Amino acid sequence: MKKSTILTIVAVVVIAIGGGVFYATQKANHNQVDASYNDAMTSGKKAVADKDYKRASSAFEKALGIKQTDQAKAYKDQSDNMLVAITATKAGKYDRALNRVDGVIKQNAGYGVLVKQGKQLKETIEDVQDNYDHEITPIFTAAEEAESNQQYVTAVEQYQRVLDLPYINGQYYSKYKERAQKGIKRDKKAAKNNNGTAAVPYGSKSSRANKHDTGNAGKTGEGAMGNHKVHGKTVTNKQIDQLRKRVGQLGYEASSWSPQDLIDLYRNSGQNRPSKITSQDVQNYLKP
Template structure:
């Protein structure tokens, strides 16, 4: 065999071996990238399961840095929008919150679990907005009106009504709870400073308020003692009307164009009973008008 032929064969073998080594190295590197990417994505998914969207965003961002995929980009965007929606809801910026959460729900290549959580959050945001607009805000407006008229004890009573709402300890109402507490403290101080004997009066009010708050932790608290229903009769359809249902009734009456805040808890219970409706949301404007007839 010619020497040139031998060298040709050797060269071919060397190239083949080199190519094999190069392929194996590339394959190994690719596998490592995939493993790192998959690990980061799984960390993000685990964080989503825990509703830790900040951690999820970081994990998906890490995955995106390892391998730029439409999936990792979409997952990170969803997590970021969940964070923004939650923050906006806590700040009372409901339109912004709904825009953010809609971006979660409608995301292309999105993570199904995040999409599902986004739909649930959207419902929550609407409920919080509804509670604020139809219950909390009217109470604050009444409190402000009382303050402007220097009716400090009435203002205290209004702020206390916010603190007695059954859902006020929820995470999305912290802003309003803080505002109501400040309102109570401010008006107690104003009452003490501006009215003769108000110090004793506010102490008396404080005792009464604490007693009322304790009662309102029960089913219907201090629902009125008069009205169409018998004294202490807080039942409709055989079941005791809860604070949450009273809240729903007040919001329903307000939505129908009436001053829901002027209805006592017993009024709302009596209205509910007289209407014969299965749920507070079923009550109509005609039901309210019939109830209010002399």
């Protein structure tokens, strides 16, 4: 065999080996990239399952830095929108919160788990906004009116009503809880300075006699002595909340109705759900 032929064969073999090594190296690098990307995406999904959206956003951002995919970007955008929606809800900025959570739900190529969590969060935001509009705001309005009239004992009682709401310790109500606590502290001090005595604690005998606490309806009848049952079952706090909202929806000052008033109304209406109570039911109940 000629020397030139041998050299040609050697060259071909070297090139083949070099190409193989290059291909193997490239494949190994590609596999490593895929593994790192998948690890980051898995970490993000675990964070979503824990509802830790800050950690989820960081993980999806890491994945996006490894591979620029529509999926990683969509998941990160969803996580960021969940964070903003939660923060906005805590701040009482409900329109902004609902706008961002809609972005989670409608995200193209979005993560199904985040879509489901977004829908749940949207329901929560709507409930919080409804509670604020129909329960918390009227109470704060009554408290501020009492303050403007220097009726500090009454103002304290109204602020205490906010603290007595069954959901007030939830994460989305801390702003209003703090406002009520500050109001109580301020008005107790004002009451003491003006009258020489501290404000009457909410729930005391003299407090319950105040019309702002007990309301102006339902003072006689079956429920007057504390009958808390309707259709043979004890009315729950959740049902009382629903009754208060319904009274407000029908155009009445819901904050002036005590829980017993609401229970009596429910019983007298004959309805099987608070949402079915009508304006005529309320009018009939308020008749002497």
